[in-house]
Amino acid sequence: MDGTILVADDDRTIRTVLTQALTRAGCKVHATSSLVTLMRWVEEGKGDLVISDVVMPDGNGLEQLPKIADARPGLPVIVISAQNTIMTAIQAAEADAYDYLPKPFDLPDLMKRAGRALEVKRRVAPKREVVEEDDAGDLPLVGRTAAMQSLYRLVARVMNTALPVLIVGESGTGKSLIGRAIHDFSDRRSLPFVTVTSAELDSIEGPSTVLARAKGGSILFDEVGDLDDQAQARIVRMLDSLGENAPRIMATSQANLNGLMEQGAFREDLFYRLGGVTVSVPSLRERVDDIPLLADHFLARAERDGAPLRRLGGAALDLVRAYSWPGNVRQLENAVRRLVFTAAEEDISRSEVEMVLGNQPAMETLRSGGEGEKLSASVAKHLQRYFDLHGGVLPPPGLYNRILKEVEAPLIEIALDATGGNQAKCADLLGINRNTLRKKITDLDIRVTRRRKLM
DSSP states (O other): OOSEEEEEOSOHHHHHHHHHHHHHTTOEEEEESOHHHHHHHHHTTOOSEEEEESEETTEEHHHHHHHHHHHSTTOOEEEEESOOBHHHHHHHHHTTOSEEEESSOOHHHHHHHHHHHHHSOOOOOOOOOOOOGGGGGGOOOBOOSHHHHHHHHHHHHHTTSOOOEEEEOOTTSOHHHHHHHHHHTSTTTTSOEEEEOGGGGSSTTHHHHHHHHHTTSEEEETTGGGOOHHHHHHHHHHHHTOOTTOOEEEEEESSOHHHHHHTTSSOHHHHHHHOSEEEEOOOGGGOGGGHHHHHHHHHHHHHHTTOOOOEEOHHHHHHHHHSOOTTHHHHHHHHHHHHHHHOSSSEEOHHHHHHHHTTSOOSOOOOOOOTTOOHHHHHHHHHHHHHHTTTTSOOOSOHHHHHHHHHHHHHHHHHHHHTTTOHHHHHHHHTSOHHHHHHHHHHTTOOOOOOOOOO
16 A cells, blocks of 8 residues: 555554554655644645544544545545444535445454545536535434444435435334435435335336326335335336436335245336345444444433433443333333333333333244244243343233233234124134134224124
C-alpha cells in the first residue's frame, strides 16, 4: 500500500493505532484531533485518502465531506463513527463518502478498505442534499451489532440504484421501515411512496391504479409471499410493461419464497423479477446486544411524548435481554410502552418486567418439522428452542399456562371452524363440557362465527 493518509479522530488511541498500522503498510500518515487542521491539509493538497471520525471537538466530520469534495474532487474519504445508526451510514453515502465503518472497527478490514480506496480513482459525483441529523429521531432502525451495520451499509449502497429490492425477515423486524428508508433517502424522496397490499391487486385494474399513484416514485409490495396466483400474475405483467420513468420496485416477505416456489405456491418468474438485491433483516435474537439500545430508544421516545421518565435497572435489563422476543422489535416496543405506564418507580424492577413478559407469547409460530413428524415432537423442538434462547436464564414464571394457552387457542379456533361455529358440536368434538368450552372461548378471547358447514 502506497500513499499519504490523513487521519482525523479525537481519540488518541485510535490515531496511534491507525498511524502505526498504516505506516507499517508503507503509507505516510498525518494524524490530527482537529477538523480545522484536517481541512488545512486538504486545501494544501496533502493526502491521497482521508480517514475521519464524525463527532469531533470542533465540528462534525460528515459536514466536512462536501467541503473536501469542493477543495479536492475525487479525494476518497472513509468515515468511522461510534454513532452506529442507519442515519450515519445514509448520511455518509449521501455526502459521497468512499466508505463507512462503525466503531469499534476491525483493523484488518479497515486496512483492506484503505488499500482499495488508494487504488481506485474516484469519479466526481454530483452534489446531493445532505440529510439533516434531526430526521433520524423517528427512524426506529437502531443497532450497533455487526448484523445491523452490514444492513446499514447495504441500504446505503442500493438506495440510489434502479435495482428491485426484496426485503426478507421475520414479522416485527422492520421490513417495511427499511423499504421506506431506502425511498426517503434516495433521489426519489420527493416522489410518492406507495405500499401495496393484496386487496389492491384483486382487480385487473389494480396494477395500473398503483402505477398511477406511484408517479415514478417507489412501490413496495407488502408480504408478497401471501399473494395468490392471480395477484402474482398481475404483478408480473405490470413489471413487464414498465417503461421510462418507471417506479422503484421493492417487496417484503416473512415467508421463505424459495420454499413456496418448490411447493408451487409462488411464481418463479416473479421471484426473479423482485430479487435484484435481497436485504435480510436480522431477528432481535440475532442481535441481542442491540436490545438495551432499542429499549433506551423506546423509553426516550415515550418520555418525549409526555410519558413519565423510566429506566431499566440491571436485573430488569438482564431479563429483557434474555427473553426470546418472537415478535421482534415490534413486540419489544409494545412491552416497553406497557412498562412505562405500569412501573411504580422511575427504575423499572425485574418483577415488573416479569409481569409484563408473563403475558407475552412464549413460543414462535409453529412451523412444519417435516412430513410424518408428530405434533409432540414439533412442540418439543420449539419449547427447547425457547429455553435455549434465554441463554441459561430461566424464562419468566407462569410458563405452564402460557404454553397451554398458545396450544389451546388454535385448537379451539380450528375445531370451531370445522363445526361451523356450533359450540355444542365443537364441545363434543373436543370431548369437553359445553360450559367449559364457553369459558375458554371467553378467557382466550376467541371470536365465534356461526355459519353452515358443508361437510
